Amino acid sequence: MSDSSFDPRALRDAFGAFATGVTVVTARDGVGQPLGFTANSFTSVSLDPPLLLVCLAKTSRNYQAMTTATHFAVNILSETQKDVSNTFARPVEDRFATVSWQAGGHGCPLLADVSAWFECARHELVDAGDHVILIGRVLAFDNSGRNGLGYARGGYFTPMLAGKAVSAASEGAIELGTVLERDGEILLLGDDLLRLPACMASGGNPTETLKTHLEALTGLPVTIGFLYSVYENKASGQQHIVYRAFAGPGVPAEGQFIALERVEPDRLQDPASRDIVRRFAAESTLGNFGVYFGSETAGRIHSISMGGAQR
Structure with missing residues (x-):
């Protein structure tokens, strides 16, 4: 070219x-x-x-x-x-x-x-x-x-916020999840019940662990973006850290990319995933993203605007 x-x-x-x-x-x-x-x-x-x-x-x-x-x-x-x-x-x-x-x-x-x-x-x-x-x-x-x-990639990120999030979730087992996006679509796994891609943290750098897992799962090149959600499941005591991520071209080996407007929240397997996908769809429309901190039922969103930096 x-x-x-x-x-x-x-x-x-x-x-x-x-x-x-x-x-x-x-x-x-x-x-x-x-x-x-x-x-x-x-x-x-x-x-x-x-x-x-x-x-x-x-x-x-x-x-x-x-x-x-x-x-x-x-x-x-x-x-x-x-x-x-x-x-x-x-x-x-x-x-x-x-x-x-x-x-x-x-x-x-x-x-x-x-x-x-x-x-x-x-x-x-x-x-x-x-x-x-x-x-x-x-x-x-x-x-x-x-x-x-x-x-x-068109958005702001704050090093202090990321550090606080990982530190807050550092005790006990951590599940690393992602909203893996490409051209207005997100990757969902499963058939009847859909779920976001996730893996357990294995020590070391969580973004590297997540990147390795996603590339092995999909067979696609993946870039890990910024924190999107940090929450604790009160019932299980499980800590969750969810990142935005970006997939390269190709057909995924596992899962399917679905346009945000076509995702049926009731088909997602758990309430936390439904909330994450609903929020991501709404924020994508507005172009104004945030980072959620809390539990699976209640928390706070720290706004991170998408506008701005220009040459």
Whole structure:
């Protein structure tokens, strides 16, 4: 397949498999007004001299101002700042009205409560297809020590939340379950009564255990996504950790992929699975996912929005 025949959406989805942090890039426009946008295409470049880069789409509303500004800042968002990411990713007129910030030594807006920030002088501008690469020389920085907000496959993830979930379920036997999705369908096992794929944790890394099990079960390539549900069955004392996962192409050796709108909840073998599938179908429609903590009958959903990070 030549590069001219690539499906842009498929290519974007493939790029999205790479987990990144989330930043808000800020500067001042020609009349001194603050501007900013969400970006996950950011990386360090050099320690000596201290250089970093961000990528900016040529179609961005900030393109002219950003490519002519002499200074800019990169704010690495912390894992509590999903709302900030969404604000700066949307066409909001006054994005800075809802966030706390201050001007840096070179005038760039620096956001409060971020993981780290870097104030830079424009070092070089490199043309790169439908984007430009903005290379900055770091003039000042600060590192708060907060965990960063993660982003992959179109959704946010928070390292602290994942760690708490696994720690909370670490005592006793743990069943690892998954909502294995592909193109709006999920994999279900069984004939009359349907069930989500699952296996028992065997020690070590739970995502590696689950990935190995799913690939052996289906014969398909599988990518494990993020936590989706953590609950205890009060009757049995069994701990359950459920992940979202993504299947590659092919016919599964076991089970069948069923479109979410065609799944009959009453055919699922237990109430917890019914609740998981119902919630997943509803959240897929809204594009706004969460992580459930609790028991099989009562708990709380921590919302993790799907919007936001853009190049």
